[in-house]
Amino acid sequence: MKQVNIHAPGRVELDEVPEPTLGPKDAIVRVAACGICGSDLGYISLGGVAGPTKEPMPIGHEFSGIVEAVGEEVTNIKVGARVVVNPMSNQNQIGNGSGEGAFAPLVLVPNAAGGDAVFEIPDDLSMELAALTEPLSVGLQGVDRASPVAGEKAVVFGAGPIGLCAVASLRARGIEDIISVDLSSHRLEIATELGARATFNPSKDDVWKGICEAHGTSPLFGAPMAGSDIYIEASGAGVVIEEVLANAKTGARLSVVGLHRAPVPVNFLLVMMKSMSIVGSMAYPDDWTEAIAILTRSDLSPMITHHFSLENFHDALAVAQSTDEGAKVMIIADASATGD
Template sequence: MKSVMVTGPGLTATVEVPAPVAGPADVLVRIRACGICGSDGMYIAVGGIPPRQGATPLGHEPAGEIVEAGAEVTGLAVGDHVVLNPMASGDGIIGSGGAQGGLNELVLIRGAQAGVHLVTVPEHVPFEVAALNEPMAVATHAVNRLEPKPGQTAVVFGAGPIGLGAAIGLKLRGVAHVVVVDVVPNRLAKALKVGADAVIDSSREDVAARLLELHGEAPRYFGRHGKPATELYLDAAGVPAVIETVLATARHGARLSIVAVHKKPISVDFGSLLTSELTIALAMGYPTEIFEVTKDLVEHWERYALIVSDVLPYTQVGRALDLAATPGAADKVVVTLP
């Protein structure tokens, strides 16, 4: 079968590898779609992930169809459309240093258990949308770290796939008003399409002033006044200006969830921040959310489908990787396999 691998620093190739063979407790999945993540670009740049340096299979956002199920497997059958939990694979994280990648033609799930390693999705959900399950689980974990309550107000910084997924998740949890902040007009337009109540172009507008207009002013507390009443902040952008804005504008008792990867240290003045009693929660991966999000994804698949900007066939996987790695060229790239 074919497998897309990192072959060296900055290099990838589609190579032939032995096709896996399913045992009595295993499931063999033919991958039908796999999203490209920003971390894939990082793996390519450094030449892979030890111990598979120079030979790292890529792709950790897969969806596919079961083509073989062992006699001991229950709750799963040949022909089922499925999404996978990359973290649960027994031979390492799929596409992130493990022995298999979601950009393989076939992926073997050893000791397959429904609800642990993979779950089924209805056939009417397109594979390229089902492949959003993994990144939307990341977004859902970031939302869960905020502990949102119905009727609250929120702002999401960054209208990439994770930010858009977080905006959808906040609205589905009953958050009354969700604002999305970005600097790219088409991303802001997409945020409104997926359900954001308002958007802010931070390259042209004062974020704090606009939040005051949209959410009103929070009650004075320990001398803190003139702050927006916004209760929830979510950083899916990963730029210092976001953290600086949140720290300067946070009302008393606000919560901040950081899911973005910050590549440089940021200075925080905890002295001036003390009276805000701001709760800062970091969000990494999806400890419980990988299949929690599937129900939302299935029920609202047409809304989630808006997140996908480019769908390319497997024969153009190199172009797909380049497109995803080029800033501003695409929002979410998904590769489809026959």
Template sequence: MHAVYVTGPGTVAKLEVPRPTAGPRDILVKVRACGICGSDAFYTQIGGIPPRQGETPLGHEPAGEVVEVGAEVAGIPLGAHVVINPMVAPSGIIGNGGATGALASYLLIEDAVLGSSVAIVPDHIPFAVAALNEPMAVARHGVNRLEPKPTDKVVVFGAGPIGLGAAIGFKLRGVESVVVVDLIPARLETALEVGADAVINSAEEDVVARLVELHGNEPRRPGESRPGTDLYLDAAGAPVVIDTILKNAKHGAKLGIVAVHKKPVEVDFGSILSTELTIVMAMGYPTEIFEVTNDIIEHWERYAAIVSDQFSFDDVEEALATAATPGAADKVVVTFD
């Protein structure tokens, strides 16, 4: 079979490797779709995933079809369509430093347990949409960390895949208002398509003034203008986002950070002390990997809007290059015959 490996700094290759065989407690999945994450570009840039040396397998957002089932595996039938938890593989995180990656023709799931290592999705769900399960779990963890209530007014900064997934998550939790902020018009159109109540183009509009219009004004002192936004989610990773929120958050607001900030961000705790702002961080998906699956199944057409580009596995190098090029695509998914 073929699998994609980082072969050196800035280089990837599709290599021919032995097709695995399922043992008594394993299943073998024919990969039918695999999303490309921003981390894949980072791993390629640095030449692998520490502490592994040499060739490093890529891909951790798979969906596929079960083609072999070990004799001791329960509840996972042959032919089932599945999404996969890359975190629990005994040989290391799939596509994140482990021995296997999901940008491959087949993927061995060792010690396969339904509800822990895999979840079954109905056959009518497109594999490219099912492959969103892993990043949507990341988005859902960001939503869960903010503990939204139906009366909350929410702002999501960043309309990439995680921000869009979070916007859907907030709407499915029934919050009063979800506003999405970005500076790319096409992304904002997608935000409206997935259910955002309003969008703000930060390149053209005064974000704070627009939020006051949408969420009301809750100043701390006379003459001041502060949006009545209850929850802020940073899915952009830009220092200006944090600065804007800290300077304008109302008393008792919450800020969740799911974005990866590659440089330190300065925070003046003295200036925000009186706001009693709560700041929470969100990384990964401690419990959400299959929590989000049922929502994807029920609302798959809404989630489908997040997939911006699809490439055949024959063109996987082009897919990786496109995903790594700023502004070239939002969510790239590789599909397999």
């Protein structure tokens, strides 16, 4: 079968590999759809999770599919079930440095006998939308780490897939007054479709003036601070954290979900003066049932802007690497498994 592997920094190939071998505690899933993640782009750039690897590294971890086979010790899932898979469960690391990756027709799910690896999805949830469960879980945890309260005001910096999932998650938590900030006008349009009330583009707009006008201000020693309650940092730009600390009101909360590879200076005097809370968020909880429930009652289809076959992975990659062209790029690994 064909499988996407990283061979060196900036080099990915669609290789011919053997089909996976089933173990007694494992499952094999026929992959219907798999999204290209920002992590995939980072791995490709580095040549691996943290740098070049000795052997080709499979990628692809945001996927849905149909259970093709289960080992004799797997009793919690059945052949033929429509599922999504937590790629990090039971220390599997599917598409994240292990020997498995979901940009392929079939993927091995090791240790599937555990109860937190494979989740069935409703029959009325399409396979492509189901493949958003993983990034939605990332966005949802980032939002929940900020302790949202219905009726509050929130700003999401970054309208890539995780930032867009944060917008959808805020809406799911009862927050309607949401601002989205990004350099891509196209992505800001998608944020609006997902529920953002206002959007600002730093290349065109005075972002903090716009935030203050939309969310009002709160005084700090006579100086007006932005009235937003929650900030979700999903851009990965260090300057955003500095600006939030400088402009946020007393008691505001900042959740950092974007990946920051370089150190970011933090003015803790401002944090103390404003009694601010700063939390980090990485990955997601073990239980994906809430994210699946959100997908069944909310329309996240505007996020999926492009669809490609596995054979056209390099074309898909080019789109995913261009932030202005779209949001979530979806690979249809095996059209027979979509059933849509």
